[in-house]
Amino acid sequence: MSDEVKRKQVKLRDVAEAAGVAVGTVSRVLNDNPTVNAEVRRKVQAAIDALGYELDIVAQSLRGGSTRMVACAIRDFDIPQFASYIKEAERIFRENGYTLLLSSTTNKPDVEVSLLRAFGRRRVDGIMMTVSDEAHKGVAQALEQAAAPVLLIDRDHVPALDRVMVDHYGGAKSALEYLLGLGHRRVGLLVGDTKAFPSRSRVQGFQDAHSSLSLTPDPGLVRMRVFDTEDAFRETMALMSLPEPPTALLVAAMDTLGGSLRALRALGQEVGRDVSLVAGSDSELAELYSPAVTAIRWDLSEMGRHAATMLLDRMRGQVPLAPRALKLPTTLIIRDSCRPPARKGLH
Amino acid sequence: MSDEVKRKQVKLRDVAEAAGVAVGTVSRVLNDNPTVNAEVRRKVQAAIDALGYELDIVAQSLRGGSTRMVACAIRDFDIPQFASYIKEAERIFRENGYTLLLSSTTNKPDVEVSLLRAFGRRRVDGIMMTVSDEAHKGVAQALEQAAAPVLLIDRDHVPALDRVMVDHYGGAKSALEYLLGLGHRRVGLLVGDTKAFPSRSRVQGFQDAHSSLSLTPDPGLVRMRVFDTEDAFRETMALMSLPEPPTALLVAAMDTLGGSLRALRALGQEVGRDVSLVAGSDSELAELYSPAVTAIRWDLSEMGRHAATMLLDRMRGQVPLAPRALKLPTTLIIRDSCRPPARKGLH
DNA sequence: CCGATTAGATGAACCGGTTCATAGGGGGCC
């Protein structure tokens, strides 16, 4: 406090000089190398403390190889689902000495490819990401040739990579079984892009639930490429304005429930009474809306935790051989937004 | 495609060798240094493309100084407000060639100090962050002595630093003026930690709105250290169970509206009719709840945009002298959750 | 008392770029 603050960065050399030893010795002290005498260690430690030395991770990384950074790239991180996922993953990485590096893919394959290159240039130790189009050859190739281990988030198209997924198939199927069981025969489905695992699984679950009852869903009731609340608003309006509108909706696109609710409100359709509704992911909005909206739920923290742990294992080379795929279960939280459909012809 | 893929990283030296020039020349080509002949440039570029050379940013950073990384540390990034803010800031940084590095402070001063040290060790070019306790000497000192420019997010305690804030004072004051204007005289306030700018401002706005009408608020109606929905639930229960409960609530803690709504529901209190309610930050839940909840709103994207731009300016040394402080305005979005209080003694 | 062994410290090479002092070649000018 009393003396002038040294402004220039203190380097390993300065510490070595102050302690009267070689730079290599200081480095060994820092790395807890056992081949250093206790007395010297004490002296070096004293010099480190006295000078307020801070290790330069950039320099360390250049020689050592590891940057202790993990990259994460997702479509959009103001989607609450992703935020909870990342929160938990970051916690685990931080506790293990890794720093998280965050980028948005903006849902464009060329951005995804260039991000992977950028991660390589930064020498990150691991990568967690989603991709917008699983059929895109360039992206798949970039993933397989990435300079660091890659863990796919809710994607399933590269068998060589570790991946953490959600059982969207089971979620959609059970939601549909519930609605069909209530007597609904025209159920609308809002999903994102079927080029990616979640929406593809949901459509499949939707289909299979119909098939197992020997029903064939009207293809016109499946609306794709719903990415935000505006899309959901528009598609809900379109669905409900059909000559023969659906009697129930599964709003399965990420974080788009609000758009559908606004549309139904604008049309004067009351949830539960006029149209049944299931949300494809749970939220406070679903829980506290009147009526409370039945929703498909899964554990986001657990997903983030597993993803981080799996990637850490892989980065440390602790994983023996085959890539691991984890699929988290979903639960249908039944609330008050679904009833049997009004009987045909009645009003 | 046809030939074997080279697995080892291609280095500058390899490119130089392939092009028959010196490494320095290749570096000059990469950095668009004008002192390089067009023909040589073409030849080098061809070698770069042929070998699939990728620059190593770690090595570049070691010599060059700049890592082109910006660190961001906030309390918790599954708070939707922060997510929107970061989304926009990340976009701008990415477009300017910077990578975002994300950490959670978990609201602990010692973590904040150690994060600042870690950012220094990583040689980040800039830092955006919040702190949990503005009175904490160690944190303030660490902020001022940080190795990179710091921009404070919604904090106002270090005059030497750039900062982007929200006018929580004005927001709380106008909300209170509205409620007091409706006739409410016992208004409950839920805020976070008054050690930090947002909650302190809100309490001040709450007080001043009372003072300007020569009213003195009951201190027992101000509940602090509300951080999550559980806290909000508990404190709302407590407030509404007072012998003389408030007739209106301002739930001003971040992202805690759901907790209060749950508590009111549990108590059988109907929003609007039994108790008036204002949310301290807007959300889909506030908008779509029944009744729709009056809320204080501000532009999160604009906040992120300004923060990123200001920090970029500072990092580039384009800012002349004094630190800049920006305070974003708030708007009170009046919906259906507030009515005049029921008259005393009536039921 | 001597050679072998070992604990512990050293100095230099190395990681992969950037940059700067220096040098070579060619053209213009007197």
Add this chain to the structure above:
DNA sequence: GGCCCCCTATGAACCGGTTCATCTAATCGG
């Protein structure tokens, strides 16, 4: 023809650590 200058390329130092071959000194066995 000689001098100067400009254009361009070179090679080495440098960034700040890590690591390894090497060296010194101390210990131990016989």
